[in-house]
Amino acid sequence: QITLKESGPTLVKPTQTLTLTCTFSGFSLTTSGMGVGWIRQPPGKALEWLALIYGDDDKYYSPSLKSRLTITKDSSKNQVVLTLTNMDPVDTATYFCAHRRVVGGTNWFDPWGQGTLVTVSS
Amino acid sequence: EIVLTQSPATLSLSTGERGTLSCRASQSVSSYLAWYQQKPGQAPRLLIYDASNRATGIPARFSGSGSGTDFTLTITSLEPEDFAVYYCQQRSNWPLTFGGGTKVEIK
Numbered sequence: 001q002i003t004l005k006e007s008g009p010t011l012v013k014p015t016q017t018l019t020l021t022c023t024f025s026g027f028s029l030t031t032s033g034m035g036v037g038w039i040r041q042p043p044g045k046a047l048e049w050l051a052l053i054y055g056d057d058d059k060y061y062s063p064s065l066k067s068r069l070t071i072t073k074d075s076s077k078n079q080v081v082l083t084l085t086n087m088d089p090v091d092t093a094t095y096f097c098a099h100r101r102v103v104g105g106t107n108w109f110d111p112w113g114q115g116t117l118v119t120v121s122s
Numbered sequence: 123e124i125v126l127t128q129s130p131a132t133l134s135l136s137t138g139e140r141g142t143l144s145c146r147a148s149q150s151v152s153s154y155l156a157w158y159q160q161k162p163g164q165a166p167r168l169l170i171y172d173a174s175n176r177a178t179g180i181p182a183r184f185s186g187s188g189s190g191t192d193f194t195l196t197i198t199s200l201e202p203e204d205f206a207v208y209y210c211q212q213r214s215n216w217p218l219t220f221g222g223g224t225k226v227e228i229k
Contacts, residue, residue: 037218047158047166047209049218062217063123096165107213108156110177112165 002026004036004097004113011119018084018118022097029055029075033103036080038071040093041115048093052100053080089120124148126210126221134229141197143224145210150190154214157186157195160223161206169208170195200226 008020020038027034037052051071052060061069070083080097094117098109125148135141145155153173158166168177170186173193183198197204205228210221 039220046222047211047220049211049220052218060216060218064217098165106168106171106175106177108168108171108177108211109158109166110168110171112167115165 002099002111004099004111006095006097006113006116008095008116008118010117011121012087013122014088014120016087018082018087018091020082020084020095020097020116020118022080022082022113024078024080024097024099024113027099027101028078029053029073029080031055033101033105035100035102036073037098037100037109038080038082038095039098039109039112040091040095042090042093045093050084050095051082054102087120091118092120093118123217124151124212124215124219126212126219128208128210128221128224130224131222132225132227134227135200136229137200137202139200139229141195141200141204141226143195143197143208143226145188145193145195145221147191147193147212147214149215151212151214153189154212155186155188155193156211156213157184158209158211159204159206160209166209197226 004024035054038050053071094115096115098112157170160166
């Protein structure tokens with residue numbers, strides 16, 4: 001059974017850097033075609049894809065946020081870390097991580113973590 | 123960037139009724155489209171992938187169709203647990219994009 005869980009601060013100040021960790025179980029990023037993505041959702045709004053990393057260290061970013069985003073992995077710890085610099089109140093959202101498997105899977109985000117709400121306020 | 127437009131924004135239906143949700147892409151995504159269901163306070167759940175394939179454990183009352191730019195999610199007979207928000211997503215082109223969502227509410 002695959003599970004993912006996001007962790008990190010619930011409150012950050014404007015201009016600070018947000019660091020979120022996705023800790024997962026039930027799969028390994030050392031397996032070919034395995035990936036973990038980050039998606040966020042402002043309160044009452046739609047989903048927005050942020051970044052995706054695969055076990056071979058291929059990385060993909062949303063162009064609108066690329067200059068502020070970094071995604072990394074620690075396969076030995078079963079963790080994926082997302083950093084978002086220069087936080088602004090518009091970045092207030094629930095941040096989700098999700099599993100994606102290219103080979104032997106659906107190649108879509110399935111399943112997702114429960115999400116973590118991050119509020120940006122001074 | 124491929125823009126996905128979902129309609130209607132809100133669909134008011136009764137239990138047992140048929141629901142038809144639309145997702146239109148700004149350019150062809152072939153069959154690389156998925157549907158997710160999200161209930162309040164929960165994470166999205168994959169329902170349909172590659173336009174018409176039900177994900178594991180998804181009831182047969184959910185079906186997807188379409189290709190190119192026009193896609194439909196059909197719920198043949200709404201159950202109480204189906205009232206939720208539904209999102210489409212494409213993976214044809216980077217960046218990955220989601221639609222704005224359709225809320226299926228109780229009439």
